Amino acid sequence: MKRVLVIGSGISGMACAVRCARHGVHVMLVSPDPSERSQSIMAAGGINAVIADCDAGDSVACHIEDTLKGGCYLGGRRAVTGLCENGEEILKMLVGLGTVFSVDKQGQPLRRAFGGQTYKRTYYCGASTGKQIVSALVMEARRFEAEGLIERRLRCCFHSALIHDGVCYGALLYDETANKPEAVLADAVVMATGGQNALFGKTTGSTQCDGYAEGRLFMQGAALKNLEFIQFHPTTIETPQKRMLISEAARGEGGRLFYERDGKRIYFMEEKYGAKGNLMTRDVISREMGAVKEQVYLDISFLGKKLIDERLPEVRDICAKYGSIDVYTQPIPVSPSVHFFMGGFAVHSHHETNIRSLFAVGECASMYHGANRLGGNSLLAAMYSGGVAAEEIAGRPEVGRAPDFGKFISQEYDKMQERQSADSPFPVMYIRDMLAESMRSHMGIVRDEKSLDEGISDVEHLLSVAEHLRYDSSVRHYTNYSLTGILTLARATLQCARSRKESRGAHYRSDAPKTSDEYGFSTIITYDGGSYNVRLDKEHEYES
Numbered sequence: 001m002k003r004v005l006v007i008g009s010g011i012s013g014m015a016c017a018v019r020c021a022r023h024g025v026h027v028m029l030v031s032p033d034p035s036e037r038s039q040s041i042m043a044a045g046g047i048n049a050v051i052a053d054c055d056a057g058d059s060v061a062c063h064i065e066d067t068l069k070g071g072c073y074l075g076g077r078r079a080v081t082g083l084c085e086n087g088e089e090i091l092k093m094l095v096g097l098g099t100v101f102s103v104d105k106q107g108q109p110l111r112r113a114f115g116g117q118t119y120k121r122t123y124y125c126g127a128s129t130g131k132q133i134v135s136a137l138v139m140e141a142r143r144f145e146a147e148g149l150i151e152r153r154l155r156c157c158f159h160s161a162l163i164h165d166g167v168c169y170g171a172l173l174y175d176e177t178a179n180k181p182e183a184v185l186a187d188a189v190v191m192a193t194g195g196q197n198a199l200f201g202k203t204t205g206s207t208q209c210d211g212y213a214e215g216r217l218f219m220q221g222a223a224l225k226n227l228e229f230i231q232f233h234p235t236t237i238e239t240p241q242k243r244m245l246i247s248e249a250a251r252g253e254g255g256r257l258f259y260e261r262d263g264k265r266i267y268f269m270e271e272k273y274g275a276k277g278n279l280m281t282r283d284v285i286s287r288e289m290g291a292v293k294e295q296v297y298l299d300i301s302f303l304g305k306k307l308i309d310e311r312l313p314e315v316r317d318i319c320a321k322y323g324s325i326d327v328y329t330q331p332i333p334v335s336p337s338v339h340f341f342m343g344g345f346a347v348h349s350h351h352e353t354n355i356r357s358l359f360a361v362g363e364c365a366s367m368y369h370g371a372n373r374l375g376g377n378s379l380l381a382a383m384y385s386g387g388v389a390a391e392e393i394a395g396r397p398e399v400g401r402a403p404d405f406g407k408f409i410s411q412e413y414d415k416m417q418e419r420q421s422a423d424s425p426f427p428v429m430y431i432r433d434m435l436a437e438s439m440r441s442h443m444g445i446v447r448d449e450k451s452l453d454e455g456i457s458d459v460e461h462l463l464s465v466a467e468h469l470r471y472d473s474s475v476r477h478y479t480n481y482s483l484t485g486i487l488t489l490a491r492a493t494l495q496c497a498r499s500r501k502e503s504r505g506a507h508y509r510s511d512a513p514k515t516s517d518e519y520g521f522s523t524i525i526t527y528d529g530g531s532y533n534v535r536l537d538k539e540h541e542y543e544s
């Protein structure tokens, strides 16, 4: 029987697992925590699709154009076309699995406006779209678990891939319950590990998504793409642990951004961009907010209690819980924060990386969003990419006998043991905090060559410190060995940003503020044991 190893159990991993199982492929689904605790459950705003009952004038062609334009034409046209054309089928499939979308009194699905979209096409499930989709996929996965086709492994993390001659034969996992590594052979490995939040520490996302898997596979030969494009969401509020997202739905329902000067409200986005100012793409709003000296506020109070309670209850609750703000009467003080990573594994049209039989789906793969993602498109891409990879895997012959990885496995095991006895004054979390602080200050909404060089030199210093890491009993075992991968990914990210000497989408260089045709291609970065090789994908090797 064909066997697939899916690493990560958010929406993209689950979508892939369920689709593989439908084809009779056996899936081992691995994650440190259950799907119900993946970042995917945080998605509140909704999922985009153009369905038969769309706004007058809307069309799949318009969704494609909005997505490409929002991404500054770096998203692959063929890939984006496939994504948007499949929106309706994905929505129907989710409804079939039991996802309950919000409907009006006539039972018609409700949709809302999101930034950068010409029409309202974001469908939602009250304030818990991500949770509803995850629940539906979990129920479906359970059905296949009962049939023995899906095996869910919790408290289990990716450590490294088993690669020989450019082909992936499986992965070395770390089982945190047994406290030991475990090699798993498979006909295909699918990475579905989400974003790279640990690079920046406090973000709107989950700390489970630390980027280690990308960093480690990069060190093992996987090409990465467009790492410099990191989305800052304009409306977040700070809490001691993380940034809480004030969903774009708040502006989609009519919320207005302003700051105060001399006691007067200045609606700066509307003044500059007109009626749709508050729904400009996230990169544009975040930059405009960065240029404002005063505190920026989001006002939804005038929408009234009924609409807020019906359509924005999570915004109401987050503000009350984390900011003691009564949104019925008070504006919300907001500021931008890291939210989404457009970059990730470079993948071909079927979501296979440059390493044969190693696939990547969901947020960890770079494919559809180009230089900036539109709200609501990520859940769609997570569902779609999981399905695309599954279809490809199901249609392929089995890989055949794997070479002997015994030597590699024992070397990796020895390195883990060394880590546990190494002695250095620096605990892991201290280095991770230093990294996040440096990345926030050197790779923010606005960068320049000097700040990026400073960032690179900080990361190189931290890499040298990490060599002599002290085992840190206060963190999960896996966190102890993940550091070098995370730092290497950070170094690669800074390198990509340094190489793109222009401004485009979420990448803004104050020393190169214009968009240049010369850079109208994706960035590809590879690693060969010490040097970081960056090139523009002029041949469209990874875009189709």
Ligand SMILES: Cc1cc2nc3c(=O)[nH]c(=O)nc-3n(C[C@H](O)[C@H](O)[C@H](O)COP(=O)(O)OP(=O)(O)OC[C@H]3O[C@@H](n4cnc5c(N)ncnc54)[C@H](O)[C@@H]3O)c2cc1C
Residues within 6 Å of the ligand: 007, 008, 009, 010, 011, 012, 013, 030, 031, 032, 033, 034, 035, 038, 039, 040, 041, 042, 043, 044, 045, 046, 047, 048, 129, 130, 156, 157, 158, 159, 192, 193, 194, 195, 204, 205, 206, 208, 209, 210, 211, 212, 213, 245, 339, 340, 361, 362, 363, 364, 375, 376, 377, 378, 379, 380, 382
């Ligand atoms: C607050 C918030 C709100 C959002 N709202 C929306 C929205 O309304 N609409 C929209 O389209 N998008 C939204 N997004 C983005 C969207 O939710 C994510 O991009 C999407 O859910 C990612 O799904 P995924 O399956 O790729 O990854 P995730 O859901 O992040 O899952 C990653 C999985 O990988 C596992 N993992 C990570 N590292 C390892 C490892 N080393 N070994 C094993 N497992 C590992 C994790 O535990 C997890 O199971 C939002 C994001 C945030 C943070």
